[in-house]
Each structure stands twice: as structure tokens, then as C-alpha cells.
Amino acid sequence: MSNVWFITGSSRGLGRSLTTAVLAHGDQVAATARNPEQLNDLVAEYGSRILPLTLDVTDTAQVEQAVAAALTHFGHLDVVVNNAGFGIIGAAEAYSEEQVRSQLETNLHAPIAVTRAVLPHLRERRRGHILQISSGGGRVGNPGVSIYQAAKFGLGGFSEALAKEVAPLGIRVTCVEPGGFRTDWAGASMSYAPEVAGYETTVGALKHMFQSGAYVPMGDPDKAAQVLLALVAHPKPPLHLLLGSDSLGLVQQAEADRSAELEEWIPVSRSTDHDAAENFLDTDLGKQFLKGK
Template sequence: MEKVWFITGSSRGLGRSLTEAVLAIGDKVAATARNTDSLIDLKNKYPGQVYVIKLDVTDYPAVHKAIADTIACFGRIDVLVNNAGFGITGAVEAYTDEQVYSQLQTNLYAPIEITRAVLPYMRKQRSGHILQISSIGGRVGSGGISIYQAAKFGLSGFSEGLAVEVAPLGIKITSVEPGGFRTDWAGDSMTYAPHIAGYETTVDVRMDAFKSGNFKPIGDPNKAARVMIDIVNDAEPPLHLLLGSEAVAIVKHSEAAKLKELEKWETISTSTDADDAENFLETEHGKRYLSLKK
């Protein structure tokens, strides 16, 4: 049975690659973007199969209308892909208030609101799959994009909690966490905070790499699109999906370092338990927590 996808940020980058791949296999797509001019070719190539919607994901009334209009057009939404997003490179203290807020609004608040808008329909269907396009920056911190990473860490955490809530409803959640891909994310789509001195070996290194035009990620967005389609068609999709060997290598290194730090400080950490505290893993709360994480 063909699926109906709702994809934000469909006009460029990973969103465009995914939209094309989904249409190519015969599924239907509500393709949204702030500027829909670049989607006209898909509308002409796949008449009746693609529903193009001009949408600013931070306009919440428009978001709810877009979801309702998609249901009216196609009858259902099987897959939501929260893909729209952008980054601003700079030192935290250099960001303007607007640069901080706009990144959180687009990269975190908007995906949460779009998810909230689609959940009633998926709950009624007792089925659905939500792909939250997070980032390797939602798993591991690095200098120069801290506010972007705050949003992506938040999105990955939101996805974990949501997955527990909606599992009994037949709804699946996957936090997609790409490394660097050959899109314009670090090119034309990237903007910068004002430069300030003192961050030459951290923030400036990333800024210079992006601005030089020599930054060449290793990820192929078309391959990523095919993987995401496969994940949606898998009976047991992952909660977290890393994309790219870069992402896998970085997360492996980071998780090993975190475990080492945890073990180093474990005695100090556990020393704060009350004297009469039970072993957490033997409590009802502990048993329930472990059962949810299976």
C-alpha cells in the first residue's frame, strides 16, 4: 500500500532528495517549503502524487492548516518528516537575541508543534512514523554551533520521550542524526554571528572551514534518502539512526569517553543517595524504566 508523506523543507538539500526518492517509488508527498518555486518541476512530473504547500514552519496556524489540508487531499498521513532547519555559526556570546531565538524556534519548537499537529490523526489511524531530522550535533557537542546543537539535543530528547508515549498507539519515532552531507547547509544556507576575538582555535576554525568553500562533507543525500525510505518500511525501525561513517565514528568515540567519565566519577555520583535508599534497579520505578528501554 502506498504511503502518504508530509515533508518539511522539501525544496533543497536532504528534504529535496527525500521528496524525489519517495515520489519515485510511487508514494504520495505533501511537500512543504517557504519558497515553492523549486518544487514546480516535481508537481509537473508527478501530477496527483505531490501536493505542494507554501509553509513557514514557525507559523503555527499555517502548520495546522497544512496538516488538515493534506488529510483532506490524501485522506491520511503515514509519515511525518520534520526536516526544515538551519544553522548559524558563531560564539555563544556573539549571537544576537534574534539569532538565538530563531534557531530554537525553527529547529526545535517548530518540529514539536508540527508533531503535535499530526499526532491526533496518527492516533486515530493507530499507525504512523515520525522522522525527526536531528543531527550528529544532537548527540555530540562541538564549538561554533552551540545554539543549533542545543535545539538538536532537544529534538533528540523529545523524540525519545515521545517514542515511549506513542508506542501503544502504533506510532513509531526515529531521530535521524546525519553527519556532514553534500547539501548547502554549510554553504548558502549558513549564516554567521558577529566575529569576536578569543575563539580562534574553536569557533573560528569552524567558521573558516565553512566560509572557505573547501568544506566537503562525505555524505550522499540521495543515499540517505533511500535509507530513510527503508527505515520507514522496516517493521522494527531504530529510535536513533546515524547517517554517515563520520557520524558513527564520532558517536562511538563520544560514547566511549562519556562512559569513561561516568565510571571515573561513579563513586562520587552514587554517594548522594539517601542512607536508606533501595537499589534503584530493584525498585518498581527502576524495573519500569528498564522495561520501557527494551
């Protein structure tokens, strides 16, 4: 059975690899991009199975128009991929207000807006799969990418809560968390905040690595695209999916560090409960939260 996909940021990087793989698999795709003419070669090869759509994901009105156009053309949607985004490097205090807002609007508000736009349709059909292309940096904080990672951590939290809300409706959610892939994320699409003295060994070291070409990503976007194709066919897809041994290694270490810190501070965490309070997990609210696991 073929699926209809809605993919943002489809003209380059992972989005381009996924769009190409989806079409080669025999599926159909509404492929959104700021410059959809970059998809002309795919239109020439696959005809009406691809619908290129102009979309600035930070424009909510355009998001709603693009979703409506996809539904008009294909009749329904099965898989929604929030892929559009870009990175920025700098010290937290160095970013301009515009840079901060741009990161949060593109990497957090936009996927939320797309998700909200498609949910009424998916809810009515009682089926669908939403893939949020986050990052291993949505699970591990690193110097130099604080604002980018603020957006990705937020996307992860939104996706976890959303997954519990929509599971009874037959809608699945997966937060895909890649490491570095051989796209232009670390190259042409990367931007930088002004330098600030004092961060030479942290932010400065990361910036030098990226700008010098010393950083060679480990991931292959074409392989990732094949994984995502298989993922939507899986009967029990994960809520979180790390892609790449770099992302996997960093998250494994971060989870171990968090677990050790949590255990060390458990007595302090419990010390603030009221003397008359019962075990939270035995309360009605605690039980309600556990039901959503």
C-alpha cells in the same frame, strides 16, 4: 502498499532528495516549503501525487493548516518527516537574541509543533512513522555550533521520550542523525554570529573552514533518501540512526568518552543517595522507566 508522506523543508537539500525519491517510489507526498513554487517541476511530472504547501514551520497556525490540508487532500498520513532547519556558527556569547530564538524555534520548537499536530491523526489510526531529521551534532557537542546543537540535543531528548509514549499506539519514531551532506547547509543556508576575540582557534577555525570552501561534506543526500525509504518499510526501525561515517565516528568516540567518565565518577554519583534509599531500578518509578525501554 504506498505511503502518504508529510515532509517539511522539501524544496532543497535532503528534503528535496527525499521528496523526489518518495514520488519515484510511487508514494504520495504533502511537500511543504517556504517557496513551494520550487516544486513546480515535480508537480508537472507527478500531478496530484504531490501536494505543495506553503509553510513557515515557526508559525504554529500554518503548521496546523498544512496538516489539515494534507489530510483533506490525501485522507491520511503514514510518514511525517521533520526536515526543515538551518545552521549557524558563532561563539555562544556572540549570538544575538534573535539568532538564538530563531535556531530554537526552527530546529526544536517547529518539529515539536508538527509532531503534536499529526499525533491525534496517527493515534486514531494506530499507525505511523515520525522521522526527526536531527544531526550527529545532536549527540556530540562541538565548538562554534552551540545553539544549533542545543536544539538538536533537545530534539533527540524529545524524540526518545515520545517514542516510549507512542509505541503502544503503533507509532514509530526515528531520530535521524546525519553528518555533513552535500547540500547547501554549509553554504548558502549557513549564517554566522559576529566574531568575538579569543575564539580564533575554536569558533574561528570552524568558520574559516566553512567560508573558505575547505570543508567538503562526505554524505550524498540521494543515498540518504533511499535509506529513509527503506527505513519506513523496516519492521523494527531504530530509535536513532546515524548517517555518514563522519557522524558515526564522532558519536562512537563521544560515547566511549562518556562511558569512561561515567565509570570514573560512579562512586560520587552514588554518594548522594539517602542512607535509607533502595536501589532506584528496584523502585516502582525505576521499574516504570525500564518498562519504556
